[in-house]
Amino acid sequence: DARVTQTPRDKVTEMGQEVTMRCQPILGHNTVFWYRQTMMQGLELLAYFRNRAPLDDSGMPKDRFSAEMPDATLATLKIQPSEPRDSAVYFCASGPSSGNTIYFGEGSWLTVV
Amino acid sequence: GDSVTQMEGPVTLSEEAFLTINCTYTATGYPSLFWYVQYPGEGLQLLLKATKADDKGSNKGFEATYRKETTSFHLEKGSVQVSDSAVYFCALSDLLGNTPLVFGKGTRLSVIA
Numbered sequence: 001d002a003r004v005t006q007t008p009r010d011k012v013t014e015m016g017q018e019v020t021m022r023c024q025p026i027l028g029h030n031t032v033f034w035y036r037q038t039m040m041q042g043l044e045l046l047a048y049f050r051n052r053a054p055l056d057d058s059g060m061p062k063d064r065f066s067a068e069m070p071d072a073t074l075a076t077l078k079i080q081p082s083e084p085r086d087s088a089v090y091f092c093a094s095g096p097s098s099g100n101t102i103y104f105g106e107g108s109w110l111t112v113v
Numbered sequence: 114g115d116s117v118t119q120m121e122g123p124v125t126l127s128e129e130a131f132l133t134i135n136c137t138y139t140a141t142g143y144p145s146l147f148w149y150v151q152y153p154g155e156g157l158q159l160l161l162k163a164t165k166a167d168d169k170g171s172n173k174g175f176e177a178t179y180r181k182e183t184t185s186f187h188l189e190k191g192s193v194q195v196s197d198s199a200v201y202f203c204a205l206s207d208l209l210g211n212t213p214l215v216f217g218k219g220t221r222l223s224v225i226a
Binding site for chain 1: 145147149155156157158159162202206207213214216218219
């Protein structure tokens with residue numbers, strides 16, 4: 001089964017440290033999304049890309065978050081410096097160029113202490 | 114903007130009970146509608162979808178019908194099992210999939226034996 005792969009699966013880090021989360025979208029998918037899930041806010045869209053170009057990153061705190069797609073097989077989400085309020089599950093999802101079903105990875109579970 | 118409203122949970126049912134989770138939407142145009150399911154510790158998985166009015170999506174005993182006149186996409190299952198315990202998300206996307214999915218806040222279902 002083709003699937004979206006995310007690393008790390010779990011991460012505990014100290015406040016102020018840099019955190020990088022990686023995502024390998026499903027081969028052939030050209031749209032990639034980053035979502036954040038918390039108990040309080042539910043699912044929030046942070047950013048998304050089409051054909052590696054950022055289309056919308058308005059959901060990200062710009063001062064500390066950055067998202068990139070160095071190539072078609074890798075998307076990254078970086079937090080620098082991390083804060084306790086960034087503790088959440090970060091999901092990557094990808095979708096094909098046609099149609100609108102997207103497929104989620106299993107998430108990166110981040111705890112900032 | 115587009116939005117999705119789901120019934121608030123948690124919903125607790127006994128095994129073999131009938132399930133309904135209500136979902137209504139607001140959208141310009143004619144969106145596609147989705148139900149995603151999230152099992153504990155996992156990412157979201159597509160459960161079913163419908164792309165036009167009166168379409169019925171179905172999967173694993175779950176079904177939902179796209180009702181344009183009531184702007185609804187209620188999820189139903191005739192007989193739930195303990196293994197159906199999860200969080201269920203209703204979502205919509207524009208017809209061409211050019212914008213990210215808009216998710217409801219999710220409804221937690223617990224099925225007890």
